[in-house]
Amino acid sequence: MEITVLGVSGSPRKGATRYAVQEALQAASEIEEVKTRFIDLKGKDIHHCIHCDRCVREQVDYCPAFSDDMGEFYPLLLSAHGWIFGSPVYQMNPTGLIQTFINRLRPIAPYIGKGHYATRVGGAVAVGGTRHGGQETTLESLNNALFCIGMVVVSGGIYAYNGGAVWSRDRKEQGAREDEIGLSTVRVIGRRVALTARLLALGLEHLPKKPDPGILVGFSSQEELEERRAAFRRPREE
Ligand SMILES: Cc1cc2nc3c(=O)[nH]c(=O)nc-3n(C[C@H](O)[C@H](O)[C@H](O)COP(=O)(O)O)c2cc1C
Structure with a gap:
């Protein structure tokens, strides 16, 4: 059985995050039967979600509102067994670029209720310029997005806690390469996503x-889920 782990770099440039996510994928690929795919959001044209709900109404697993670069990602996001979201730390949060990408995941939301993601795995990587610059808050945000998809979100456990955390000293790939401790946490996440x-x-x-x-x-039971869905759609009693 071939297992696919998909890594996403949320940096708008070729820098430390791209390197860190690829390092996580390299570690993932060392697990038996695991293949990796990589999405670099740098330079991609991704419009923000406008909550038109056309994807929901038309029951399609792509975004009918925009013909931008997001279209090529949906098949990968549906087929992969594991996702690793990686982002630079911007004001102690993920970048707007990866948040926009995440917000555009709405067309795959119906797959959550089908149990598709219940056995799929997520993990996160954050790269800050400062040693304690918000890697943990950024990881929390990325992990929360993975929770929303209903994935099994892995921690790094011992030494890697809520994800891979890198200190780049604002020196792009070279800065990440020099943070050997940070990279070891990134590799833990890569292996944990792949193995799980x-x-x-x-x-x-x-x-x-x-x-x-x-x-x-x-x-x-299936009936309990259906009842929960029906209750969500029912208007509230005054
Ligand atoms: C708008 C902006 C906000 C940033 N905010 C933070 C921050 O809150 N904490 C931090 O440690 N680094 C911050 N940085 C630095 C980047 O996180 C750091 O340089 C990171 O390694 C960039 O990743 P990249 O090389 O993959 O683009 C910020 C950079 C930018 C451009």
Whole structure:
């Protein structure tokens, strides 16, 4: 079984984050049966989500509102078993570029309720110019986005906590290369995403019967999930 781990660099330039995400993917590729793909958001034309909800109404797994660079990413985001989101730290948060990319994930939201992402894995990498410049708050934000997709979000556990954290000293790739401790946390995340994704994919394949989506996303039955959905759509009683 081939497992795919997708890395996304949210930097608008060829710098430290691109290098760090590729380092995570390199570590991921050392896990048996794992292949990697890389999306560099640098120079990409990605319009912000305008909440038109056309993707929801028309039930399509792409954005019907804009013909921009986002279109080529949806198939990759649907097929990959693991995602690694990487961002520079901007004012202690992810960049607007990766936030825009994340906001445009709405067309794949229906797959969450189908249980598609319940056995897929996410992890995060943050690269700040300062040693304690907001890597942890940036990781928290990226991890929160992965939680919203319903993925199994991995921590780095010992020494890597909530993700890969790099201190670049504002020196692009060279700065990241010199932060050996930071890079070790990045590699931990790469391996953890890859190995956990492989375990989940193999486990799912070997179950005697594939669970209903409702069970996969954490409800006691498919009926309970349907009831929860219906209640969400019902108007509130005054
Ligand atoms: C608008 C802006 C805001 C930034 N804010 C922070 C910050 O809050 N904390 C920090 O450590 N570095 C901050 N930086 C520095 C970048 O995070 C740092 O240079 C990072 O390595 C850039 O990644 P890149 O080389 O992949 O583009 C900021 C840089 C810019 C351009």
